[in-house]
Amino acid sequence: MKERHPVGVWLGLPLVTFGIYHLVWYYKIHSEMAHFDRRRVVPVAGPMLVLLFLGWTLIAPMISYFRTGKRIADSQRAAGLPVTCSPGLGLLLMFVLGLGTLYYQVELNKIVTSYGDTPPRAPIQLLG
Secondary structure, eight states, rough: OOOOOOOOIIHHHHHHHHHHHHHHHHHHHHHHHHHHHHSSSOOHHHHHHHHHHHHSSSSSHHHHOOOOOOHHHHEEEETEEEEEEEHHHHHHHHTTTHHHHHHHHHHHHHHHHHTOOOOOTTOOOEEE
16 A cells, blocks of 8 residues: 555645546555455445446445445454544545545555555555
8 A cells, every 4th residue: 555645635636636636546545455455355446436427426425435434444454453444434524625535545544654664565464
């Protein structure tokens, strides 16, 4: 996984790219979670496509954001960390200036930090 600056993910890059970066970020975090714990099946393109093509329905993105929070919590568990990611809080924060993105990136950064200076794509020992 890659450590990213939460404010850059939440506000900076989406503003510069007119919202496109949010879709790129959403795809990337799912790809990273899929590579992180290969014991679980994590959809990679599906969640991003839900936002892209079904965003107008409102219900589909809400389900996608909630499930993303569950996947982040599962990744924390696999890393041997206490599970601090709340899918419900992440979903709720999506309605408050899109702060769910910031929250989810902070939670993902906890996993990256716990493994220290592991080289990219290097195999790691899952603890959970």
